[in-house]
Amino acid sequence: MAEPLLELRNLRKSYGALVVTDDVNISVQPGELHAIIGPNGAGKTTLIHQISGMLPSNSGQILFIGEDISQLSMPQRVERGLARSFQITSILPGFSALENVALAVQARSGSSFRFFGNASRENDLNGLAMECLGEVGLAARARIPAGLLSHGEKRQLELAVGLATAPKLLLLDEPLAGTGHDESQRVVETLRRLKSRLTIVLIEHDMEAVFSLADRVSVLVYGRVIATDTPERVRANPDVRAAYLGEEELV
Numbered sequence: 001m002a003e004p005l006l007e008l009r010n011l012r013k014s015y016g017a018l019v020v021t022d023d024v025n026i027s028v029q030p031g032e033l034h035a036i037i038g039p040n041g042a043g044k045t046t047l048i049h050q051i052s053g054m055l056p057s058n059s060g061q062i063l064f065i066g067e068d069i070s071q072l073s074m075p076q077r078v079e080r081g082l083a084r085s086f087q088i089t090s091i092l093p094g095f096s097a098l099e100n101v102a103l104a105v106q107a108r109s110g111s112s113f114r115f116f117g118n119a120s121r122e123n124d125l126n127g128l129a130m131e132c133l134g135e136v137g138l139a140a141r142a143r144i145p146a147g148l149l150s151h152g153e154k155r156q157l158e159l160a161v162g163l164a165t166a167p168k169l170l171l172l173d174e175p176l177a178g179t180g181h182d183e184s185q186r187v188v189e190t191l192r193r194l195k196s197r198l199t200i201v202l203i204e205h206d207m208e209a210v211f212s213l214a215d216r217v218s219v220l221v222y223g224r225v226i227a228t229d230t231p232e233r234v235r236a237n238p239d240v241r242a243a244y245l246g247e248e249e250l251v
């Protein structure tokens with residue numbers, strides 16, 4: 001196997017006596033879509049927070065492209081190409097879809113845009129932002145105020161904002177949550193397109209989507225990884241099936 005793009009080594013997070021992620025070891029290969037599934041409260045969101053730098057870990061290491069990034073801040077991780085999609089709550093409803101993405105492009109580009117005149121700067125920003133919107137299938141909705149987009153379109157906009165940071169790896173926390181059937185199909189198609197050029201770590205409760213998109217799946221139960229394998233093998237794994245009894249159906 002190639003050198004992993006992202007490697008979690010013995011990662012752990014606890015709140016007092018409650019151990020939320022416990023000795024987590026996961027390797028994400030370049031180009032793969034690696035899903036992390038698990039019953040409610042298994043620690044999936046906490047793990048994404050630890051990887052993105054939103055939450056410090058109690059122990060363990062996070063290696064990204066061979067570098068130990070465990071002590072880096074969230075912006076430093078984004079700079080290195082490790083981004084998470086921003087939640088709907090971070091979208092500015094009064095600004096158009098294009099402006100939302102352009103702001104994210106500007107944040108990434110920092111000073112490099114200062115040297116352009118205003119008009120050309122705006123053209124460059126908008127051009128890059130339009131590319132991101134095009135990738136998620138929202139180009140036709142670029143001028144609509146974000147607050148007027150449907151729920152599914154807002155989730156696509158979150159993806160575009162994530163893409164604006166030019167990531168090598170995108171962390172996605174439940175991108176299908178709250179979407180209807182048609183909308184979720186659109187987001188799945190977008191993810192299928194993105195996975196051809198990006199490495200993706202996906203947390204998702206929609207098992208149909210997970211099993212159709214993922215190259216490999218890690219299963220987290222009570223903060224521990226009980227299996228990492230292809231979707232077919234994970235689905236057939238008796239420990240995984242037992243962990244899911246009474247939970248979401250494993251399709």
Ligand SMILES: Nc1ncnc2c1ncn2[C@@H]1O[C@H](COP(=O)(O)OP(=O)(O)OP(=O)(O)O)[C@@H](O)[C@H]1O
Nearest residue numbers: 015018020038039040041042043044045046047205
């Ligand atoms: N700040 C916190 N303080 C104390 N306990 C917390 C905190 N954040 C999360 N937890 C606990 O950690 C456990 C894992 O939560 P987490 O949200 O990571 O799980 P999850 O797998 O993402 O769940 P879900 O699938 O329901 O979103 C839960 O028992 C939760 O109550």
